[in-house]
Amino acid sequence: MRRSWSRGLFGSPARSLVVAALTSTTLLTGCSATGQPSGAGPSVVAAFYPYAFVAERVVGPYASVTNLTAPGLEPHDLELTPRQVGSIEQADVVVFERGFQPAVDAAVDQNAEGDAFDVTSVVPLEDTGAPDTDAGDSGSSLSGDPHIWLDPTRLASVTKAFARTMGQVDPVHAVAYRRNAAALVAELGRLYRAYRAGLGDCARTEFVTSHAAFGYLARRYGLQMIAISGLTPDAEPSPERLGQLAALVRRDGITTVFSEVLASQQIADTLADEVGVRTAVLDPIEGLPQSGSSQDYFSIMRSNLAALEKANGCS
Numbered sequence: 588m589r590r591s592w593s594r595g596l597f598g599s600p601a602r603s604l605v606v607a608a609l610t611s612t613t614l615l616t617g618c619s620a621t622g623q624p625s626g627a628g629p630s631v632v633a634a635f636y637p638y639a640f641v642a643e644r645v646v647g648p649y650a651s652v653t654n655l656t657a658p659g660l661e662p663h664d665l666e667l668t669p670r671q672v673g674s675i676e677q678a679d680v681v682v683f684e685r686g687f688q689p690a691v692d693a694a695v696d697q698n699a700e701g702d703a704f705d706v707t708s709v710v711p712l713e714d715t716g717a718p719d720t721d722a723g724d725s726g727s728s729l730s731g732d733p734h735i736w737l738d739p740t741r742l743a744s745v746t747k748a749f750a751r752t753m754g755q756v757d758p759v760h761a762v763a764y765r766r767n768a769a770a771l772v773a774e775l776g777r778l779y780r781a782y783r784a785g786l787g788d789c790a791r792t793e794f795v796t797s798h799a800a801f802g803y804l805a806r807r808y809g810l811q812m813i814a815i816s817g818l819t820p821d822a823e824p825s826p827e828r829l830g831q832l833a834a835l836v837r838r839d840g841i842t843t844v845f846s847e848v849l850a851s852q853q854i855a856d857t858l859a860d861e862v863g864v865r866t867a868v869l870d871p872i873e874g875l876p877q878s879g880s881s882q883d884y885f886s887i888m889r890s891n892l893a894a895l896e897k898a899n900g901c902s
Contacts, residue, residue, distance in 0.1 A: 627651075629757045630701075632674050634683035634691045635662035636874045637736035638706065638745070640884045642682055644771045645750050649760040650679075655691065658875040661849045663819050666690055675699050679756050682706070682749065686729040702752055709748040710741045715802020717817045718828065732818060734871060738803035739775040739782070739888075746771050778888055782808055785892050790900030795836060796845040797855045798822070800871035810895075813841075815858065820850035829858060836862045843898035845869035848876045867894050 629650040633639035639654035646652060655671055656662040667675075667690050675681055675691075676698040683691050685705045695703050712731030735741040750768035754761030786808045794801075799814035815832060816822040824832075836844070836858070844866050846855035852866070859866045870887050895901070 628760075629679040629753070630674075630677065631680045631682065631753075632678040634681075634688055635665070637742070637872055637884060638682040638684070641742065641746050641749060641771065642680075645746065645753060645764055645767045647763060647767050649757065649763060650753070653678075656688075656874055658878045658880065659849070660874060661820065662688060662873050663821070667694055672698055677701075680704055680752060684733055684735075686712070687733045702756055704749060704752050706735065706745050710735050710744050713803075715799070715806060716812070717799035717802060718814055718824075729818060732799070732802045734800045734818075734873075735803055736872065736884075737801060737888075738807050739779040740807065741803060743772045743775045746775070774885065778885060779807075781889070782892055785896050786810065786899070786901055788902050789896070791839065791841065792899065793835075793839055793841055794843070794845065794869075794895060794898055795832065795841055795858075796869050797847055797850060797852070798871070800847075800873075801869065810899075815844075815854055820847070824854065829854075832858060833862050836864060841898075842900075843867050843894075845894070845898070847871055849874055867898065869894055 628648075629646075631642045631646060631650050631652045633642050633652060633654050635656040636654060636658075639652055642650075643652045653674055655667065655674075656665050665688050672694050675694045678699065679701040681695055681699050681701065682704045683695060683706070685692055685707050707730075712729065712733060712735070715732040717732060735745070746768050750764045753764040757764070782804075792809060793811045793813055794805075795813045795815065797814070798816045798820040799812065799818050800820075801812045801814075804810070805812040813832065813835065815828070816824050835841070842864055844855045844859040844862075844864060846852035846866055846868060848868060848870055856866055869891055872884060872887050875882060
């Protein structure tokens with residue numbers, strides 16, 4: 588059963604007492620709405636950082652947002668605590684990506700009583716050409732590349748649909764949710780244009796990255812992602828795969844092997860050392876590196892753009 592939230596003359600429904608009790612104790616959060624005490628508006632639970640970021644920007648002070656994946660934790664590895672399962676059960680809206688975190692999928696299916704906002708119902712996953720190194724990995728049930736947030740146009744679609752969901756859950760603030768979403772979509776549009784300009788004239792279009800997180804981004808801007816491992820960062824490439832990559836880097840004059848923040852950098856460093864090129868960070872923005880970080884989705888995306896421009900000789 589899906590509930591709707593309405594704040595009338597007599598305040599919030601009795602169930603907000605339960606929500607307040609759960610949310611008054613700090614959960615594993617990456618962001619929270621500001622300007623409103625816990626339990627004073629609809630509660631939103633987001634599975635991991637990109638969708639917690641969108642949720643916070645859309646709801647503003649009118650709802651609370653809890654991120655199930657703590658800063659510094661790889662979201663593929665998330666295992667839920669009983670308290671987190673309780674937060675999913677009590678949430679007015681759960682924002683998640685089916686197939687990406689099996690533990691969250693199971694908790695939503697078994698426990699969620701509010702709206703279950705699955706981003707793949709808005710932006711279906713596609714095959715972006717990840718190498719076949721993920722067989723049997725992590726219990727994943729992915730139907731395609733999950734990293735849709737790295738394409739600003741796809742994240743804009745998620746933003747608009749989430750605002751509509753929030754307007755149905757909390758009609759009193761529907762206009763505010765639409766307004767906040769429009770501002771975020773405009774900012775995503777500026778980011779899209781910055782990438783298009785920055786990557787429009789490059790000496791190379793190939794880039795080597797530690798796992799296949801950048802397929803949508805590469806497709807959007809005419810690049811070619813060459814991934815060491817597949818869609819999950821803990822998938823181990825074979826020696827044959829590493830040999831092929833070393834030969835390709837030498838042949839095509841690739842200058843950089845990209846690693847990332849939340850996953851091991853060892854294989855990327857080893858490949859770079861073998862072929863004599865440098866390493867740099869290309870962040871898939873699956874989470875923030877640490878609590879209280881001054882970075883956000885946009886600052887990391889701009890850093891990624893600068894790294895790609897430098898590696899590929901863009902002008």
